[in-house]
Amino acid sequence: MTPRVLVIEAEPRIARQVALNLRKNGFIPTVVPRGRLGLAAVQERAPDIVILDASVPDMSWDLCRTLRQIPDRFLLLLLGRQWLQDTDPADRRSDDYADGWMPKPFRPDELPERVRAILFRGRKEPIFARRLRFNDGDLEVDVYRRTAYRGERQIPLTPTEYMLLLMLARSPGVTISRQELSDWVLGPDFVGDSRTIDAHVKNLRAKIEDQPKHPKYIKTVYGTGYRFQGKLDDIPS
Structure with a gap:
């Protein structure tokens, strides 16, 4: 987490x-x-x-x-x-x-x-690492530089999209509610529908997924939130 x-x-x-x-x-x-x-x-x-x-x-x-x-x-x-x-x-x-x-x-x-x-x-755990790599290097999140890559290509993420990806990628296989994502990405003082996060997820999928309508990384858990499905390659340094 x-x-x-x-x-x-x-x-x-x-x-x-x-x-x-x-x-x-x-x-x-x-x-x-x-x-x-x-x-x-x-x-x-x-x-x-x-x-x-x-x-x-x-x-x-x-x-x-x-x-x-x-x-x-x-x-x-x-x-x-x-x-x-x-x-x-x-x-x-x-x-x-x-x-x-x-x-x-x-x-x-x-x-x-x-x-x-x-x-x-x-603690030698993935959530504390500087880099998170998934699916044999297909997707990488560089925590130190606050960037993400598909293979060798850098993905042009907004700050909100990056924070959303980071929170999900740090907890692969864990369902995170819309409210939790909203509190962390938009801040606990954000006034609005927690489903605002859906729009940010849609934009993020468009940038990291091969088929955004059939995502392999960010899965929807209906009625709850989202789950990151990437397979962590190792515990990077």
């Missing part, structure tokens, strides 16, 4: 930017403003990774240890300049606290790449 990211960030502007950038790069973000709320959200949302800003008001090393020790969860710390100046390097690098850390500020593309690297390092 698509990786879920919990962001613990007290500054609304930073939280919005981080969430938007994660969503654009193929993740499902949830944002909370406090560490203790983050603990509850971990139980409720079951994220694959938690991003914790060390500047949140109730930040503590006990909180880090608690988050770090939850099974099958990863923790990435965001650290400001003042924090880096005031803290011993041995502390901030300790495996007892986190799986990784990043200094602030950082470029927009750095955080998604670091998240992807931590997840792929910890």
Whole structure:
């Protein structure tokens, strides 16, 4: 399934930017403003990774240890300049606290790449790979470059079509509802019929399918949503 990211960030502007950038790069973000709320959200949302800003008001090393020790969860710390100046390097690098850390500020593309690297390092699974290839290389999704190919030909996808393809391709054989696709591709604040996603699927099929009316990759599950039927070649790097 698509990786879920919990962001613990007290500054609304930073939280919005981080969430938007994660969503654009193929993740499902949830944002909370406090560490203790983050603990509850971990139980409720079951994220694959938690991003914790060390500047949140109730930040503590006990909180880090608690988050770090939850099974099958990863923790990435965001650290400001003042924090880096005031803290011993041995502390901030300790495996007892986190799986990784990043200094602030950082470029927009750095955080998604670091998240992807931590997840792929910890779990050798297709959803964390940079490239997904299907049907002996017939279709490829390049997560790093946000592009897709049929054989050697690059497919001219819109950002919405790319995000739709990525979510489906990361869960081959799994039926995903229209509402789930709409929330992820169009955003949870989108106002409109969830069947709006049907129009985007139609456009996507026209670009990746040999016979769009008889698709081999994106199958309709009537009354529910869609399922990606490509056979994953391997777990790419």
